[in-house]
Amino acid sequence: MNVAKISRYLVLIMSLGFLLLSSETFSQNGPSNPSLLEINPPDGPSNDMINAIVGVRLIDGFGGPAVENTTVIIKGNRIIEIGAKNLVKIPTNAIVTDGAGMSLLPGLIDSHFHSANNNKQLSTLLKNGVTTMRDPGHPIRFYQAQHFATSKMPRVYVTGAHLDGYPGVYVEQATLVKDSDHIRSQIAEYVENGASGIKIYFRLPLKYIETVVKTADFYNIPVVAHLELVDADDAIMAGLRGIEHVTSFGTSLADPKDAEEFRKAVQENSNNRRAGRYMLWSKIDLSSDRVKEVIELAVKNNVVLSPTLATFEKQFGDEDVKDYEAKGFKNMHEFVGMAHKAGMKIVTGSHNSGKYVKQGFAYQREMELFVAAGLTAMDAISSSTIYNAEYFGTKDRLGSIEPGKLADLILVEGNPSVDIKAMYSIKKVMLNGEWVEDN
Ligand SMILES: [Zn+2]
Numbered sequence: 001m002n003v004a005k006i007s008r009y010l011v012l013i014m015s016l017g018f019l020l021l022s023s024e025t026f027s028q029n030g031p032s033n034p035s036l037l038e039i040n041p042p043d044g045p046s047n048d049m050i051n052a053i054v055g056v057r058l059i060d061g062f063g064g065p066a067v068e069n070t071t072v073i074i075k076g077n078r079i080i081e082i083g084a085k086n087l088v089k090i091p092t093n094a095i096v097t098d099g100a101g102m103s104l105l106p107g108l109i110d111s112h113f114h115s116a117n118n119n120k121q122l123s124t125l126l127k128n129g130v131t132t133m134r135d136p137g138h139p140i141r142f143y144q145a146q147h148f149a150t151s152k153m154p155r156v157y158v159t160g161a162h163l164d165g166y167p168g169v170y171v172e173q174a175t176l177v178k179d180s181d182h183i184r185s186q187i188a189e190y191v192e193n194g195a196s197g198i199k200i201y202f203r204l205p206l207k208y209i210e211t212v213v214k215t216a217d218f219y220n221i222p223v224v225a226h227l228e229l230v231d232a233d234d235a236i237m238a239g240l241r242g243i244e245h246v247t248s249f250g251t252s253l254a255d256p257k258d259a260e261e262f263r264k265a266v267q268e269n270s271n272n273r274r275a276g277r278y279m280l281w282s283k284i285d286l287s288s289d290r291v292k293e294v295i296e297l298a299v300k301n302n303v304v305l306s307p308t309l310a311t312f313e314k315q316f317g318d319e320d321v322k323d324y325e326a327k328g329f330k331n332m333h334e335f336v337g338m339a340h341k342a343g344m345k346i347v348t349g350s351h352n353s354g355k356y357v358k359q360g361f362a363y364q365r366e367m368e369l370f371v372a373a374g375l376t377a378m379d380a381i382s383s384s385t386i387y388n389a390e391y392f393g394t395k396d397r398l399g400s401i402e403p404g405k406l407a408d409l410i411l412v413e414g415n416p417s418v419d420i421k422a423m424y425s426i427k428k429v430m431l432n433g434e435w436v437e438d439n
Helices: 005-031 117-128 140-150 179-190 208-216 234-239 245-252 256-268 273-280 289-300 321-339 362-373 375-382 386-391 420-424
Strands: 049-060 067-075 078-084 095-098 104-107 108-110 130-135 154-158 162-164 174-176 198-200 223-225 243-244 304-306 410-412 426-431
Touching: 005 375, 049 162, 049 410, 104 108, 104 130, 108 386, 117 130, 117 140, 117 426, 140 154, 179 208, 198 208, 198 426, 208 234, 234 245, 243 245, 245 256, 245 289, 245 321, 256 273, 273 321, 289 321, 304 386, 321 362, 362 375, 362 420, 410 420
Parallel strands: 049 095, 049 104, 108 130, 130 154, 162 174, 162 198, 198 223, 223 243, 243 304
Antiparallel strands: 049 067, 067 078, 104 410, 410 426
16 A cells, blocks of 8 residues: 555544544534635736736725726736825836726626526626626536636636425435434535535525534634525525525514415425515515514624515516515515614625526626615615625635725716716726626
């Protein structure tokens, strides 16, 4: 037996020992918290490459007022200097981009996007301003094509196949959980393969949520969920960090009788959730104490909400929309405004499409809906940048424009901090210090 073989056996024995020891004491002994990474870190230019973006309106992601006439210097893939145009010295070898009339923002981060080995779709997402995305729920094999891409791709964060309960909903995208040991071994395997989050799906019983959270805590990765049957307040008490889809709050906010009727229908047939959600939400009394209490609990536990409103949008006055659907959506929309006002972190997730979405711009529609819900345009920009970076566990590298951060940047025509519609006018995208080629 050669040395390499012996050391491989040693590693195997040690990890078995670790698994045995750790099944009870997972959360106390986790490794220190590294920045969570994408599965496809983009190549960057060499450090000799200097970019200067000159005379631009700076919107740094943190929500403070925009700063006119700013110059930003990028060396290799990092931002190194930011200052007033008349004070920053532009290196002689810099590639200069004139920012007049434009706003410079951090690259957008999408907390909810699904793809399946479709590099063309991801390339479009990038050109429309999204430099980082997370797929909450598709198996990691749905991203193999990434590694063979011939054009630039956004940074891709994955959660592995979502964890669901029998009989499942989208079985080919799910792991149907058998027991707690199964949860631990699956999450270990996901992390080994690049997962930076874990997604719970709506047929996973409440009794397993705590095990999922504890195991994920060990790896310092967040757990996010799409709920229909488990109440959001119960899941939050079990340690859930992220709520995907505003609808996940439905049963916790509704009158208990209505919630029970909805649960029974969905238990019987998962497809009953579709119309059922609008019916349930149309009857929710947003002024009730229950709603107030659930929001308070979520705020207290630092829960992040990725509402994906654009996906559910149904408006009054649209002839294919029924009254209860429009009323249901109106309540979902208002709830997001209330949650924001109470201090809940709202983040932007596009979920690919929606009835009122211009092809490829679900993300922009989501931002518009945030503003219509009562967020300021600047809040909506923070929701799309630094808050999502924090949600992904990577705010030390991404999500804002400041010296030392990676240069994922977008140039937008006009001033989105005043008019969010400007977000549709993405003029140039920089990924990891390099401009993405125009269409
Ligand atoms: Zn989804």
